[in-house]
Amino acid sequence: MNAGRMRTGLLVRGAAALAGLVVLLGLGTWQIQRKAWKEALIATLTQRLNETPAALPPSAGWAGMTAQNSEFLRIRARVEFSDNDDALLYTSGSALRDDVKSPGYFVFALGRLPDGGKVVVDRGYVPDKSYPRRRGSQEIVGALRWPEGPPWFISAHDATGAVWYARNHRMMAEFKKWGAVAPFYIEQEAPVPPGGLPHPAALTVRLRNNHLQYALTWYGLAAVLVVVFAIWTVKSRSENEAGIWQ
Helix, strand or coil: CHHHHHHHHHHHHHHHHHHHHHHHHHHHHHHHHHHHHHHHHHHHHHHHHHHCCCECCCHHHHHHCCHHHCCCCCEEEEEEEEECCCEEECCCCCCCCCCCCCCCEEEEEECCCCCCCCEEEEEEEECCCCCCCCCCEEEEEEECCCCCCCCCCCCCCCCCCEEEEECCCHHHHHHHHCCCCCCCCCEEECCCCCEEECCCCCCCCCCCCHHHHHHHHHHHHHHHHHHHHCCCCCCHHHHHHHHCCC
């Protein structure tokens, strides 16, 4: 009787332990894969953000540009800024800019290129809604960025569309009736205007890469599970041999 009950208990608990072990090892392996992905991403961003700015491709070539092959490329372009209302993107701080330390706004403005194409430009950071509206033609340097999706639990913007909570220039353009714009926007880094506002700045790569730590945690838990199960098995057999296994 005791031997049969022991075998049943071992099978049930062994199956549960094996399932847990597979899950823990899978999570650890996933973190190793994420580590490789993050390292490749950091290397790509570092390379792109340190390259010499190239001329922005004409609008006819934008269809072949994607976030995978073009995001964070540094470009230069002459942009004629229109009189349309700006869109202010709320920020509590930036992971890519060392100079943004407190809540404020990024100023997204509509611009037109010499070939007629329209682009949206993040002209820089302002601490509040009062800032100089700068219009006219300007040669700028910046990095190409692609939009993020709309937020899940809050509105993408306030009732008037003046303040936004989603970094999505195409939604801004649709709401404000700016017309068709480039699939990317330009995050301006230069020049800094007289008076400093809106304040553009170069982007820096500061992505966290803790995936090795997470992987070691999951693998460590897997090792603990194996040890605990082995100890339980040995103890159960000893108790069964002594006639007291439950």
